[in-house]
Amino acid sequence: MIEILFYILSTITLGSAALTVLSKNPIHSALWLVVSFFSLAGHYILLNSQFLGMVHIMVYSGAIMILMLFTIMLMNLNISHEVSKPFITKLVATVAFCLIGILMLSIVMRGAQTYDLQYATSGQDFQSAHVLGKILLNEYVMPFEMVAVLLLLAMIGAVLISKKDKTEKGA
Secondary structure (H helix, E strand, C coil): CHHHHHHHHHHHHHHHHHHHHHCCCHHHHHHHHHHHHHHHHHHHHHCCCHHHHHHHHHHHHHHHHHHHHHHHHHHCCCHHHCCCCCHHHHHHHHHHHHHHHHHHHHHHHHCCCCCCCCCCCCCCCCCCHHHHHHHHHHCCHHHHHHHHHHHHHHHHHHHHHHHHHHHHHHC
């Protein structure tokens, strides 16, 4: 049953990710990305990581997607105003995409050998929100705070860009 669910979620994830990239309308693309985020949360739940799955839904499918939709609406992306790209640009992009894909495939094929890694086990259940909170706020407090400052700076940048855009339209 779990294997069937895995294949269903994988198909949904890959299909919605492809539609995210191939969709012409940016709003539809963002909605397909939400579907992809939800299916990825399903993968976390299948891996018995319920807390991470719920956080993934709240953070990515909630907050990040709302920010993306606000950005799309703020930038007023419209296909009719987009300048058509020359054929040579499309050709160069396709060749670069194929070369990077071949490079990544060769890296994956070379790295397929197994390594015998030794991990220290503590015996704690890291699925518990209590243990995860203690670890985040004790051992990893500096990276945790740095991420908070980074998100704050991104928000300030978005506000400044929107104010700059409004002043240019008014002038």
